[in-house]
Amino acid sequence: MRLATLEVNGSSTAAVEVNGLFVSLPAADVGALLKQPDWRQVVEAHLADEPAVSVRDADYRAVIPAPSKVLCCGHNYSEHIRELGRELPPFPTLFAKFADTLTGPYAELVLDGESTEIDWEAELAVVVGAEVYKCTPEEASAAIAGYTVANDVSMRDWQRRTLQWLQGKAFDASTPLGPVLVTADECSPESGLAITCTVNGEVVQEGCTSTLVFDAAALISYISTFTVLRPGDVVLTGTPGGVGMARKPPRFLADGDVLVTAIEGIGELRNRVRMPVREPVLN
Amino acid sequence: MRLATLEVNGSSTAAVEVNGLFVSLPAADVGALLKQPDWRQVVEAHLADEPAVSVRDADYRAVIPAPSKVLCCGHNYSEHIRELGRELPPFPTLFAKFADTLTGPYAELVLDGESTEIDWEAELAVVVGAEVYKCTPEEASAAIAGYTVANDVSMRDWQRRTLQWLQGKAFDASTPLGPVLVTADECSPESGLAITCTVNGEVVQEGCTSTLVFDAAALISYISTFTVLRPGDVVLTGTPGGVGMARKPPRFLADGDVLVTAIEGIGELRNRVRMPVREPVLN
Numbered sequence: 001m002r003l004a005t006l007e008v009n010g011s012s013t014a015a016v017e018v019n020g021l022f023v024s025l026p027a028a029d030v031g032a033l034l035k036q037p038d039w040r041q042v043v044e045a046h047l048a049d050e051p052a053v054s055v056r057d058a059d060y061r062a063v064i065p066a067p068s069k070v071l072c073c074g075h076n077y078s079e080h081i082r083e084l085g086r087e088l089p090p091f092p093t094l095f096a097k098f099a100d101t102l103t104g105p106y107a108e109l110v111l112d113g114e115s116t117e118i119d120w121e122a123e124l125a126v127v128v129g130a131e132v133y134k135c136t137p138e139e140a141s142a143a144i145a146g147y148t149v150a151n152d153v154s155m156r157d158w159q160r161r162t163l164q165w166l167q168g169k170a171f172d173a174s175t176p177l178g179p180v181l182v183t184a185d186e187c188s189p190e191s192g193l194a195i196t197c198t199v200n201g202e203v204v205q206e207g208c209t210s211t212l213v214f215d216a217a218a219l220i221s222y223i224s225t226f227t228v229l230r231p232g233d234v235v236l237t238g239t240p241g242g243v244g245m246a247r248k249p250p251r252f253l254a255d256g257d258v259l260v261t262a263i264e265g266i267g268e269l270r271n272r273v274r275m276p277v278r279e280p281v282l283n
Numbered sequence: 284m285r286l287a288t289l290e291v292n293g294s295s296t297a298a299v300e301v302n303g304l305f306v307s308l309p310a311a312d313v314g315a316l317l318k319q320p321d322w323r324q325v326v327e328a329h330l331a332d333e334p335a336v337s338v339r340d341a342d343y344r345a346v347i348p349a350p351s352k353v354l355c356c357g358h359n360y361s362e363h364i365r366e367l368g369r370e371l372p373p374f375p376t377l378f379a380k381f382a383d384t385l386t387g388p389y390a391e392l393v394l395d396g397e398s399t400e401i402d403w404e405a406e407l408a409v410v411v412g413a414e415v416y417k418c419t420p421e422e423a424s425a426a427i428a429g430y431t432v433a434n435d436v437s438m439r440d441w442q443r444r445t446l447q448w449l450q451g452k453a454f455d456a457s458t459p460l461g462p463v464l465v466t467a468d469e470c471s472p473e474s475g476l477a478i479t480c481t482v483n484g485e486v487v488q489e490g491c492t493s494t495l496v497f498d499a500a501a502l503i504s505y506i507s508t509f510t511v512l513r514p515g516d517v518v519l520t521g522t523p524g525g526v527g528m529a530r531k532p533p534r535f536l537a538d539g540d541v542l543v544t545a546i547e548g549i550g551e552l553r554n555r556v557r558m559p560v561r562e563p564v565l566n
């Protein structure tokens with residue numbers, strides 16, 4: 001099943017894709033849907049509903065617009081870590097984002113001129129579908145609702161101001177998430193899905209989800225050691241090589257750039273960067 | 284005004300202190316109260332209500348039990364930074380906690396044996412009372428609802444597993460917060476409040492809130508540059524010198540230890556540490 005959160009006639013609704021069209025579900029968004037313990041049956045009961053409607057890019061919201069927790073893992077693609085000549089890490093590097101950090105899969109990324117080093121990080125995102133606490137990787141795997149696409153757009157100048165990355169990772173509406181959640185029965189990242197990021201059509205990142213050091217189940221199990229995860233919580237699993245910061249010379253996003261983030265079998269984000277020019281102050 | 288979140292007859296309520304007793308307010312907790320734009324008038328209208336009841340330690344919950352955002356600042360007491368021979372930082376070091384990380388002011392801190400390096404960090408916490416985004420320090424100051432006490436109890440072994448501190452700072456129910464929120468009109472941390480932490484009666488931290496490098500208004504203004512803050516959001520402002528990790532030899536908390544965290548004019552947290560011994564596995 002492919003689920004989306006859509007804005008229809010001015011109100012938000014969860015929806016399921018049927019032959020390229022969408023059928024509304026009885027929940028305001030996919031996060032609220034997943035909080036219903038029988039969410040799979042709820043979706044199945046609506047698969048044949050009419051009307052199934054076509055949607056425009058502008059109708060999509062972040063597939064989970066208001067998770068109670070968003071955790072992110074850094075340094076998690078083994079091919080990228082090995083290419084840097086580093087050892088594989090014994091523990092995942094984790095940091096948090098806020099629900100406000102998320103935005104729609106086709107939203108403009110309006111950045112306000114505070115940062116001049118805006119960088120891309122294509123990521124597989126895993127969405128929790130059942131409550132877990134101190135669970136094994138096997139239990140974690142069973143609790144996964146599905147997968148979606150994220151770009152952990154990062155303000156490198158802010159990220160490097162201090163040792164803690166949060167302030168470069170938590171600008172409001174800077175992390176697109178979507179367009180759909182593909183349920184775990186139809187999506188198997190551990191068997192290898194191509195993940196790519198392009199800027200204005202040029203491929204800047206290419207990776208494969210089978211090379212994650214900590215896969216989705218391992219991350220959820222590890223995180224659940226210290227905090228409970230609930231339906232609708234989101235874990236970003238890290239980015240492969242090719243970020244702008246690591247290029248020589250470094251390359252960052254500019255006003256008007258189009259960032260496309262794709263994962264095989266899930267879909268793609270397409271976001272234009274907008275950096276409003278500040279009016280000069282005349283004395 | 285001194286506000287608390289209490290568990291009364293099995294349900295949660297915001298309350299205001301009147302002569303050492305508490306009067307219930309029409310909100311489930313102080314966070315929900317602060318979301319009412321006229322919250323000051325709501326409280327004032329109830330100050331003379333009957334009955335005013337006495338409460339036991341066990342009745343207190345975290346004063347803000349479910350903030351949408353909890354941000355924390357590290358390295359923020361100038362006397363401690365100077366004692367370490369370091370320069371004052373140009374930017375605040377920020378990381379996040381989850382609402383689940385918070386617990387009551389007199390709750391037992393039940394830690395599950397995953398960590399053997401449990402450390403204390405007495406902190407002034409500031410609570411936001413009005414929505415702010417890209418605000419000046421003056422606007423931030425006007426948006427402060429008040430102040431409370433926190434202990435950012437930290438699992439140093441987990442904190443140091445990777446460069447990002449989150450996993451050592453986000454164990455569920457490890458950060459006591461309370462017992463009361465003292466509104467900003469009655470509390471002035473920038474003019475200097477004593478902050479202390481004791482373990483089993485021995486003073487381990489002593490500081491003064493006037494030596495914060497980034498005071499409450501500066502932190503809120505800075506954070507609001509990248510993310511909106513809303514009523515009930517909480518910012519922990521950092522800890523003075525004297526943490527267990529920095530001692531020679533290092534000192535950590537043990538099963539049964541009583542941690543008392545106090546700020547002059549606000550009140551004190553009193554938390555017993557519980558580390559259940561794991562049953563040995565018999566083969």
